[in-house]
Amino acid sequence: MTADFVRNRLDALRAADLFRAPPVVGTADGVHGTVDGRPATLFCSNDYLGLRMDPRVRAAAGAAADAYGAGSGSSRLIAGSLPVHRDLEAALADWMGTEAALVCSSGYQANVALLQALGGRHDRIYSDALNHASLIDGCRLSHARVRKVPHGDVAALRDALAEEVQGEQFVLGEGLYSMDGDRGPVAEQAEACTDAWLLVDEAHAVGVLGPAGRGVCAEQGVGDHPRLLARVGTFGKAFGSHGAFVACSAAVRDLLVNSGRTYVFTTGLPPAAAGAAAKALEIVQSDEGEALRARVLRHARRIVDALQERGFGLAGLDPQAPGPIIPIVVGSADAALTLAARLLDAGIYAKAIRPPTVPPGTSRIRVTVSAAHTDDDIDRLLGALS
DSSP: OOOHHHHHHHHHHHHTTOOOOOOOEEESSSSEEEETTEEEEEOOOOOTTSOTTOHHHHHHHHHHHHHHOSSOOSBHHHHOOOHHHHHHHHHHHHHHTSSEEEEESOHHHHHHHHHHHHOOTTOEEEEETTOOHHHHHHHHHSSSEEEEEOTTOHHHHHHHHTSOOSSOEEEEEESBOTTTOOBOOHHHHHHHOSSSEEEEEOTTTTTTSSGGGOOHHHHTTOTTOTTEEEEEEESSSTTSSOOEEEEEOHHHHHHHHHHOHHHHTSBOOOHHHHHHHHHHHHHHHSHHHHHHHHHHHHHHHHHHHHHHHTTOBOTTOOTTSOOSEEEEEEESHHHHHHHHHHHHHTTEEOEEEOTTSSOTTOEEEEEEOOTTOOHHHHHHHHHHHO
C-alpha cells in the first residue's frame, strides 16, 4: 500500500515536468550503445577520457579484487586500510603536490566530510551560488555560518571577506562547474584569501584540465598557494572508476580521519575501484593522458563553435575556454524534455537537466564530451541539433 502523500508528491513532480526515471543504458565502449533498447551515441557520461571501458583499467580492477576481495570489510577505522588504499593515496599526493591525500568512497562523502570536519560554530563559509549539492549539504552539516556568494563574483567575495568574523573563514568553490561548464575564478579567489582558506572541488576538472590533468587550480597557477587548504577530486569521472580523494596537508588528513563523519562511518572504497583508479592515474599522467585531454578539448571546441553559429544559449560557459561539459539552455523543463526526446529519436542520448538541479527557466541539454567519441560522433550530434 502506498501512502496518499507519496502519490500526491509524485503527481506534483509529473505535473511540473520534473519526474525522473533513468533509462537502462547499455554500452560496449562507453560512447555507443542502447537506451532502453534503442541504439544511440551517448553524450551523457562524465567518462571524459574514455577510461571506464579501458581494458587496462578493468584488468587492474579485477586484479585488486582478486588480491583483496570484493569489498573492504568495514570503515577503514574499524577494518583498517588496505595496501591498495595506501598506495593510491601516496600516488595521488605525489601527483597533486600535497603532503597527503585521503581516499573516500564517493565525491559526495568527501565534500561532506571536509566541510563538516572543518566548519566550527564560530567559523564562516562563503559558498559560490552554483556549488554542487554535496557542497551545499556539507555546509548544512557543518557548524559554521554560511553565506552564499553570487557565482564567480570575486568583488562580492572580497566585500564579504571584509566583514569581521570571530573564527576561521573558508571560501568554497569549484574548479569546473558541472552544469554551466565554466571554470571557477580560483586564482582570484586565492588572492582574496589573505585571512581565509580556499577549498576547491575539482571533481569535473582533475584528469582532464590543467598540467598533467591536475585541475583548474594547477591550470591557474595556484596549486601550491599557501591559502589553498584542500582540493577534492573524484574517480567516477575522468578516471572511469568510482570514489574520490581529498588532496591536502597531513594535518588536514588526520583531522578528516578523526572528525569527518561521512568518512569515519562509511565502509572503505572497494579494492576494485581503488585498483582501477590507480591504473587510470598512471594513464592520466602519461603522454597518452595528454593526448586524450587534447582530444576532449578539440571535440569541445568544434561543438561550441557550431552551437554559437546556430545561436544556442550556453549558460555561463566561456566560449573561448570550453571544457568537457557543454550546456544548451532552452528554458522550460518541457522544452528540455522535448529536445532530449527528439535527439534520442535521432540516435543521440544527452540528458535534459531541470530544476532543482538548475534554476527555474534555465533547463537545458547537458552535453558531455569524451575522448572516446570520434569525429563522426561529433558530426552526428551537430547534425541532430541542426
